Amino acid sequence: MRGDVLDPLPTPPTPTPxxxxxxxxxxVGRYRLVARLAQGGMAEVWEAVDEVLTRPVAVxxxxxxxxxxxxxxxxxxxEAVSAARLSDPHIVSVYDTCSEGDVEAIVMELVRxxxxxxxxxxxxxxxxRRAVEIAxxxxxxxxxxxxxxxxxxxxxxxxxxxxxxxxxxxxDFGIAKAAEGGADLTxxxxxxxxxxxxxxxxxxxxxxxxxxxxxxxxxxxxEMLCGRAPFxxxxxxTTAVARLNSQPLRLRQVKAGIPxxxxxxxxxxxxxxxxxxxxxxxxxxxxxxQVDLGKLEPTDDRTVAGxxxxxxxxxxxxxxxxxxxxxxxxxxxxxxxPRPQPRFAQTERRWLVPAALIVVVAATLGVVGVLVGRxxxxxxxxxxxxxxxxxxxxxxxxxxxxESFDPFGSGGEHDDELANxxxxxxxxxxxxxxxxxxxxGGLKPGVGLVLxxxxxxxxGELEVDSPTQGWAASVYVAERPxxxxxxxxxxxxxxxxxxxxATFDLAGxxxxxxxVWITDxxxxxxxxxxxxxIGGVEVRT
Numbered sequence: 001m002r003g004d005v006l007d008p009l010p011t012p013p014t015p016t017p018x019x020x021x022x023x024x025x026x027x028v029g030r031y032r033l034v035a036r037l038a039q040g041g042m043a044e045v046w047e048a049v050d051e052v053l054t055r056p057v058a059v060x061x062x063x064x065x066x067x068x069x070x071x072x073x074x075x076x077x078x079e080a081v082s083a084a085r086l087s088d089p090h091i092v093s094v095y096d097t098c099s100e101g102d103v104e105a106i107v108m109e110l111v112r113x114x115x116x117x118x119x120x121x122x123x124x125x126x127x128x129r130r131a132v133e134i135a136x137x138x139x140x141x142x143x144x145x146x147x148x149x150x151x152x153x154x155x156x157x158x159x160x161x162x163x164x165x166x167x168x169x170x171x172d173f174g175i176a177k178a179a180e181g182g183a184d185l186t187x188x189x190x191x192x193x194x195x196x197x198x199x200x201x202x203x204x205x206x207x208x209x210x211x212x213x214x215x216x217x218x219x220x221x222x223e224m225l226c227g228r229a230p231f232x233x234x235x236x237x238t239t240a241v242a243r244l245n246s247q248p249l250r251l252r253q254v255k256a257g258i259p260x261x262x263x264x265x266x267x268x269x270x271x272x273x274x275x276x277x278x279x280x281x282x283x284x285x286x287x288x289x290q291v292d293l294g295k296l297e298p299t300d301d302r303t304v305a306g307x308x309x310x311x312x313x314x315x316x317x318x319x320x321x322x323x324x325x326x327x328x329x330x331x332x333x334x335x336x337x338p339r340p341q342p343r344f345a346q347t348e349r350r351w352l353v354p355a356a357l358i359v360v361v362a363a364t365l366g367v368v369g370v371l372v373g374r375x376x377x378x379x380x381x382x383x384x385x386x387x388x389x390x391x392x393x394x395x396x397x398x399x400x401x402x403e404s405f406d407p408f409g410s411g412g413e414h415d416d417e418l419a420n421x422x423x424x425x426x427x428x429x430x431x432x433x434x435x436x437x438x439x440x441g442g443l444k445p446g447v448g449l450v451l452x453x454x455x456x457x458x459x460g461e462l463e464v465d466s467p468t469q470g471w472a473a474s475v476y477v478a479e480r481p482x483x484x485x486x487x488x489x490x491x492x493x494x495x496x497x498x499x500x501x502a503t504f505d506l507a508g509x510x511x512x513x514x515x516v517w518i519t520d521x522x523x524x525x526x527x528x529x530x531x532x533x534i535g536g537v538e539v540r541t
Contacts (some may be wrong), residue, residue, distance in 0.1 A: 021046065021061065027105055028098050031059055042066060047110060050095075057095060061105040073104050080106045082150055083173040090141035092161065092171040108171070113164045116220070117157035125227030125255065128262055129293045134160070135221045137168035139285035142217065145173055146210040146281060153208065155216035156197045157223065195236035196229040200272050203240045211274040214284055218269025218277075225262070226254040230270065243272065247434045253467045253533040255427065262291045394461070394541040398454035402430075405448035405515060407484045409433075413447050421449065426465040426535035434529030438470075438521040446474075448517040449534060450481050456512040457541050462493075462504040464516065465536040471522030472496040475504045477511035488515050496520065506539075514539060 021044070025033045034047045037058070043066075048059045066072050077097055084094040096107035116134065119126070126134070138160055145152060152159075152173055161169040199215040201208055223229045230248030233239035248270065251263040265287045271277045278284040402421050404413035413432050420428035430449065435441040462475055474491035482488045493504040506514075521532045 026051075027059060027061075027103060028100050031057065031098070031105075031107060033059065039063075043105075048107075050107070056110045058108045058110045059098075059105050060108060061103060064102065067102055067104040073099075076104065076106075079173075086145055086148060086150065086173060088141055088144040089167060090137050090169050091144065091173065092169050094173075111161045111163050111169055111171075113162045115158055116160040116162060116224075119162060120157055120223065120227070126224045128225060128258060128296055131221060131224035132262070132288050132291065132293065134162070134168050134224065135217060136285050136288055138170055138217055138220070139281040139288070141168075141170040142210070142213050142281035143285070145170075146213070151208055151210060152213050152216075153202070154194050154197070155213050155220060156194050157220055160220070195233075195240040196223075196231060198240050198243070199274075200243050201274060203244060209274070210280055211277050214269055214277050214281055215271075215274075217281070217284065218266050221266050222248070222251060222270065225258055225266070226251055228254070247529050247531075249429065249431060249531075249533065253429060253431070253531075256467060257296070259291060259293065259296070262288075262293075265291065397457055397459070397539045397541060399451045399537065399539065400454050401452040403450045403452075403481070404430075405450045405517070406444075408444035409447065421451075421534055421537055424536070429467070429533040429535040431531045431533045432518060432521065434531045435521060436529065438523065438530050440521060445485075446517045446519040448515050449537075451514040451516070451537060451539065452481060453512045453514065453539060456510060458508045458510050459506040459514070460508065460540050461506055462514060462516070463538040463540070464502050464504070464534060466498070466500055466502065466532070466534050468522045468532045469499050470520070471498050471518065471532045472520035473498070473502075473504075474517045474519065475506065476515040476517060477506060477509040478513050478515070479511055481513045481515075485517070488517075491517070498522070 021033055021036065023033055023035060027033070027048075030050060030052055031048045032051055034049060034056075037045045037047055039045070041063075043060045043062050046059045046061065048057050049055070050057050062073070062076065066076075077099075080094055080097050087093070092111060093109040094106055095109070098105040098107065138155070142152060142155070150173055152170065154172060155170070159171050161171055163169060197216045197219045199208070199212040201212055219230060231239055231242040231246075233242055251258045251266055252260065265284070268287075269277055269284055278287065399422050402418045404415055404418065406413050414430060417430040421430045432447050435443070440447065456479060459477060464473075472495065474494040476488035476490075477492050478488050492506050492509050495502055495504065516534070516537070518532050521530045523530075
């Protein structure tokens with residue numbers, strides 16, 4: 001359908017080419033542009049006024065190179081008409097399609113709020129309760145579309161809108177299908193920005209159904225919970241293909257505190273084979289609603305709302321009509337009633353009292369330190385502390401190199417992740433390869449991680465940060481790395497049933513290299529596949 005009411009000026013307006021729009025321009029004499037909100041790889045989005053119905057709308061105008069492609073425009077119109085028949089509170093409504101001169105556009109509901117993409121860019125990750133709340137409403141939208149024979153094909157945070165009235169809406173139904181027309185994975189404006197969320201069947205070019213959207217929603221939920229997508233690469237192609245030949249880290253390996261039941265739901269939604277996923281968005285929604293989130297710490301309403309500022313300083317909401325990102329950062333309010341904000345006097349007391357105590361204690365300790373430091377015993381004590389470093393375990397020995405150790409297999413275990421062991425961030429991890437069982441599928445006695453030290457020293461202990469539960473390992477010390485297990489001699493320490501982090505006593509053994517030999521992958525990533533993750537190491541004398 002199309003608007004055909006002329007501008008009430010003496011002469012009809014001259015059509016303005018797409019990409020050269022300006023405030024005040026009219027499309028088909030009906031939609032007056034107010035302000036450009038955003039521009040993406042396919043279109044630019046404008047806030048506009050429908051001068052026939054006197055209501056605000058959003059107009060998505062194709063970029064010139066796409067508007068000139070007759071085949072694309074035909075698909076674009078057809079899919080927009082298909083999307084227009086959807087009517088659901090969680091789907092952005094399509095009102096009209098417009099064609100005038102070089103301009104091709106669709107007219108949509110104007111949503112005021114923000115996008116999930118902007119919320120994640122601001123916060124990194126969301127509380128599980130908030131993530132589930134969003135995913136449930138997205139699943140509702142997808143189920144409605146699937147029931148009407150329409151698969152979205154491009155579910156991603158940028159297409160999920162968080163309205164200031166508390167609703168979660170999905171935008172751009174059918175647009176991804178219009179963009180497919182022979183595109184490859186690296187073509188600008190087509191799937192480059194969405195490679196992280198493609199289902200395996202989209203990458204392989206096989207027929208799609210509702211389960212492809214279930215997969216994409218699983219990826220979005222993973223990112224909401226972990227603060228990162230499960231698959232990334234140097235470019236769109238490697239990112240997309242990664243899901244065909246590798247398994248993502250389990251959520252609890254990436255971030256602690258995620259309920260195991262919720263982790264299982266997300267991993268099932270992201271199953272490589274469509275038959276292993278939830279059969280429908282409704283089934284995924286039902287599973288999410290069964291997760292017990294009552295034991296989790298409550299969320300901070302200001303964080304959920306997407307603003308790090310105090311609630312009283314929220315800015316006025318700006319319109320967000322589609323998946324494109326605008327410059328403003330409006331708030332998004334939770335559907336739950338907001339908690340009363342504490343008065344300043346209350347919040348002031350909360351931090352003034354602890355702060356005052358800290359100052360008093362620090363001053364007292366400072367005086368005691370000066371007095372003790374003047375004595376011979378005190379000076380000896382400080383010398384010991386200086387030698388051992390800030391901890392009680394001795395001086396830290398630097399790690400100059402890390403490498404995987406797989407003498408009974410292919411020779412390597414996720415070597416591209418080795419830098420994560422020594423980057424100082426326990427949230428980034430190195431993982432073993434994935435196996436069918438915790439005993440490494442019965443294929444080999446173990447796999448390992450080798451640490452080359454800055455110097456040969458008498459070693460006191462090794463600390464290993466890991467999110468994996470129930471794993472087991474032996475630690476070996478040698479003057480230099482050996483090429484096979486026998487070259488490392490006998491293990492210095494062995495531990496089983498490790499729940500997360502572990503400290504190994506190295507008993508003063510002298511060496512310049514340490515091997516962490518993993519013999520049980522544990523149940524931190526219930527599978528199959530199963531792997532063990534290490535987020536950081538520290539060697540002390």
